[in-house]
Amino acid sequence: MKQIIFAGGIHGVGKSTLCREITHALSISYLSASEVLKWTDINVDAKNKKVVNISDTQNRLINGLEATIKSGKVYLLDGHYCLFNMDNQVIPVPMETFIKINPIALILVTGSISVIKATLEQRDHKIYDTEVLELMQEREASYANEIAVCLNVPLFIFDKKANNLNNLIKQIHESLA
Template identity: 55%
Template structure:
């Protein structure tokens, strides 16, 4: 793979908006895991449903979509997840092999207030998610992101959507490409 920063965060935290902003400010191409794996095609009954029936299959689709989308010498930010809701609604880490296949140069975990995220999801998707479930998922994403960063020997940036200085983050992410 080429130079990719992987940005994860729970549904509704604002990672896509943040990734588009980062991409524009430092000249990256923004990619979405949902678009690469064609989530709308997989979830034809309800694309706003966040439960994933076959996590290994979706991750295989993601890697194939990523290979097809990237160009030599490109610089990318890919937004996705470190954990997903499985078909039973349980928080499940994305397999490490997915991240090994992406081969990111850095990881970014976007975090926020679970109560605010729950209200945003209710407004955006017309879905109720309990704030405690979102808090659990966010904590599991942090644990999994730290493990991935350690195993890949790359840097993990944790960005709280309401508290962290975006200028400092952009400066540090930009340095990741040098």
């Protein structure tokens, strides 16, 4: 596809808000992986973060992207590098998914686990385990680096604590030039 910048990070870190700010600043289009793969069609509880069949879900994502992407446009896709399976294990999204997406660049959004936990609990009205969230963020970071190396694309890290948005926008703009 080579028209997509992929932004990933754990649930509740603020990917959607960040992506909207970036797309506004750079005049590019925003896509949410959940919307593209129609998460609400395959999961009766949209707040449930566990994925029954990761392979099927990723196939839905690729098919949705192929139907959505218009030639000549650049998109920022908000998604995940890793997912929770039904046993609450952190599972990397298959590398094949990222190969098919063929991103221009990757963004990893990180933040304070205590802030993320509070955000999720307020939004979803349930308790989240701090250790599980820490593990998810560590795995997302490790796998994002692995993907960037495998695909030979830049990985930009946005740490919500440092709030380096202007620097991130500048780096993305330069990668598009």
